Every structure is written in C-alpha cells, then in structure tokens.
C-alpha cells in the first residue's frame with residue numbers, strides 16, 4: 001500500500017507518532033493509500049522550514065528568478081499531466097473529462113498567471129507640498145507577508161490549492177499547506193514538481209491530517225504563521241478566523257454558498273438549460289459556485305422543469321475510467337449521508353420529486369461507492385432547509401417567480417452571497433439585475449467562465465476578501481508607504 005507523507009523542507013517525511021489514516025476512492029470504496037497524520041511536531045517543523053526559506057533563499061531571489069521557477073512548476077504539472085489526472089480522479093471519483101479540462105490545466109495556469117502578473121503591478125506614488133516649500137514624495141512598495149497557512153477543501157483539490165499557492169509564492173511568501181484529508185494526493189505530488197523545478201527547500205511544505213484537533217487546528221494555532229487563506233465551509237471559516245485573531249493575523253476566506261440561478265422568460269432556453277445543468281450537476285454538485293436554487297419566470301416554468309429533468313436523466317453515471325461517464329460519485333459515504341438526509345427532508349416537507357431523490361443501482365464492483373442520483377424538486381416553501389442550507393450535492397429546487405423584483409428579492413433572501421447566474425437576452429435587464437444581486441460573482445448567460453485576472457470571492461457569509469488578479473497580490477503582500485521629504 002502506498003504511503004502519503006508530509007513534505008517538509010524539501011523532503012517527504014512520515015509522522016513521528018506513526019499515526020495514519022486511509023485515503024479512500026469514493027467510486028468503489030477501496031483504500032488507495034495510507035496518509036500520515038501530522039501532529040504538532042510536524043506542523044512545527046513545516047512552519048520552521050517555511051520561515052527559514054522565507055528569510056533565506058526565496059526571500060533573496062529577484063522577482064525574475066522567482067517567476068522563472070514558477071513557470072517551471074507549471075510546466076512540471078503539464079509534463080506529469082496524466083499522473084496528476086489519475087491521482088485527482090482516484091481521490092475524488094470525478095470524471096476524467098472534467099478533471100482533464102478544469103482541475104489539472106487550472107493547476108498549471110494558477111502558477112503562470114500570477115508569475116506574469118507580479119511583474120506588471122504598478123506602485124502608487126503621491127507628491128505633496130510641505131510648509132517649507134521643498135515638498136515630499138510618497139511611494140508604495142509591496143513586500144511578501146511571510147509564512148502563509150493554506151487550508152484547502154476536497155472538491156477541486158489541485159485547482160483550489162494552487163489558486164492560493166501560486167500567488168502566495170509569486171509574491172515571495174513561503175507556504176504550509178494542509179490539504180483536505182479526503183484528497184491528499186495531488187498536493188503531495190506537487191512537492192516532487194516543486195523540487196524538480198528548483199523551488200528551494202522549505203518554500204512549499206505540506207502537512208496532512210484532519211481539521212479540529214489535528215493538522216488544520218495545529219497550523220492555525222501556530223503563532224509563527226503570518227496569514228491564512230482558506231476555502232471551505234462557512235462554519236470552518238469562523239473557527240479559523242477565531243484562531244487567526246490570536247496575534248491579529250489576516251485571513252482570506254472563500255466559504256459556502258446557496259447560489260441562485262435566475263431564468264427569465266426572455267432567455268435563450270437552450271443556453272439556460274445547458275448552463276443550469278452544468279451549474280447544478282457538474283462535479284456531482286460539489287462546486288461552491290454551483291446552483292442549488294433555481295428561480296424561473298412563471299410563463300416558462302413548466303417547459304424549463306421538463307427540459308432540466310430530461311437533461312438530468314441523460315447524465316451518464318459512472319467511474320472516472322469509464323470514458324462515457326460525466327457524473328461521478330460524491331466525495332465520501334459520510335457526505336452522501338448528509339446529502340441523502342436532505343433528499344429525505346425534501347420528501348418529508350412535501351416536495352414534488354421531479355427526478356432522482358435516491359441512490360442509483362450500480363454494478364457490484366461500485367456498490368460501495370458514494371453514488372447518488374441527480375435530483376430536482378419543486379413545491380417547497382422558501383424557508384425549507386432544503387432551500388436555505390448548502391447541501392453541496394447534485395440537486396436543486398426550482399420555484400416560479402412573477403416579476404423581476406420578486407426574483408431579486410428571492411435571490412437575496414439568504415445569508416450567503418457567493419455566485420449567481422442570470423439567464424436573459426435583454427441586456428438592460430442583465431445589467432440591472434446583476435447589479436442588484438448580492439453576490440461576489442455574477443454570471444450572465446454563462447457559469448464558471450473564469451478569467452483569472454478578475455476578483456473572486458463571496459459577500460455576506462460566503463467569505464471575506466477577494467482573490468484573483470491584483471486582489472490576490474493585495475492579500476499576499478504588505479503595502480508599505482515611504483514618505484521622503486525632499
């Protein structure tokens with residue numbers, strides 16, 4: 001059985017305690033590898049290594065030297081594309097067609113984009129008068145923050161981890177990464193790529209383990225980490241924020257959502273169906289940006305529901321190695337219990353189950369996998385937990401609306417505000433509604449269309465701060481003003 005170890009100061013090391021946990025393939029329930037669980041000792045070693053590399057070789061490099069190495073990291077991911085793809089698909093069960101188009105290419109792009117960006121950020125400067133007439137010049141310079149703690153989730157493991165590590169390193173920081181316990185493999189593999197690309201030892205460190213009372217908590221409690229960047233559940237974000245408060249450390253939080261899709265009668269129905277299908281069911285519904293509430297103008301409600309049902313029923317459920325499959329399992333049996341509890345709640349509350357609602361029949365070799373059916377409901381009340389709480393599964397509730405104002409009010413009715421998708425061919429309406437929807441990201445006639453230079457993040461309980469483009473550089477650097485009296 002393969003062992004997955006921590007990556008500390010350029011070396012793979014096991015846990016002193018000898019403690020390990022199983023990494024399970026959610027498509028068939030088989031154990032893929034044994035993962036070492038970090039104690040305080042390993043976390044401490046990783047943070048110390050990161051600090052030494054920050055004060056040492058990485059901190060001393062020029063921006064050109066650093067960015068050249070980060071391009072090599074991206075090239076290294078691409079050179080080992082199939083290995084990354086296999087690892088990601090086995091850890092998550094997601095279709096190869098998805099991971100080969102999104103997860104792994106974005107893993108590489110996240111290094112290239114921020115390596116290029118950092119070379120092109122202008123600095124601000126202000127000239128000012130002084131009473132003696134000589135004047136003064138103010139100018140800003142950016143410096144890396146130091147050691148960054150990166151805590152990432154399991155749904156897009158390589159993509160979401162590199163989305164943070166790419167800009168953090170480009171800005172000259174060093175990192176200690178705690179990947180999700182469900183998906184440790186690509187984060188571990190990246191250590192080999194870093195080493196081969198010439199990233200100095202200690203710049204990229206990885207500790208494995210769980211959240212509370214394990215590697216995650218030990219990392220956030222460590223006093224020598226300067227800032228934390230986290231993607232995951234809102235409740236975990238609150239816990240991390242509390243830990244970061246000690247020592248007044250900054251946080252960037254990309255949290256949960258309960259995203260609304262708004263479909264107007266003047267939409268292009270083909271586009272709205274195709275986009276909504278993706279936004280509800282891609283990655284088995286485990287995308288933070290995914291749509292779980294769909295509001296449809298009443299005159300097209302029945303047609304929309306019928307066509308989304310047909311689309312959901314045409315999805316091909318299967319494991320990653322089945323090339324025809326485009327719908328994989330959930331991440332774990334534990335997560336399936338949560339999703340199925342909402343499937344039951346919907347029935348208890350009198351929903352009309354348009355399609356799905358249970359567990360699909362799978363062949364014997366996949367019977368222990370975390371499979372669920374793509375599911376659509378109608379008829380629930382607006383305050384049902386199925387409509388107000390993030391399920392993070394392949395399901396949505398569809399509800400009719402009668403006016404634009406009602407659609408906006410419904411979309412804004414929850415404490416989350418991550419993303420929204422609006423479907424209309426009326427460009428004036430698109431601008432008007434997009435401006436009113438309370439979300440950090442609004443797509444019009446598209447979904448998950450990403451330009452990495454744009455801001456990314458959530459409002460309300462969906463997060464704090466923005467990453468992407470210069471916004472990432474703002475988080476991963478400290479801006480200093482220098483005032484020179486002339």
Ligand SMILES: NC(=O)c1ccc[n+]([C@@H]2O[C@H](COP(=O)([O-])OP(=O)(O)OC[C@H]3O[C@@H](n4cnc5c(N)ncnc54)[C@H](O)[C@@H]3O)[C@@H](O)[C@H]2O)c1
Nearest residue numbers: 153154179180210211212216217232233236254255256288
């Ligand atoms: N806003 C975004 O960009 C975005 C993107 C992807 C996922 N998400 C959200 O992530 C969630 C799914 O991911 P998940 O289940 O892995 O989230 P999670 O919060 O359970 O775990 C995320 C990470 O935090 C760690 N963790 C858990 N408890 C911790 C603690 N007390 N201290 C330190 N670390 C701790 C976990 O081990 C894991 O590495 C969903 O809510 C989804 O909406 C948000």
Ligand SMILES: O=C/C=C/C=C(\O)C(=O)O
Nearest residue numbers: 155163286287288289450
């Ligand atoms: O599941 C959440 C998806 C997040 C996507 C990004 O952070 C991104 O595309 O940069």
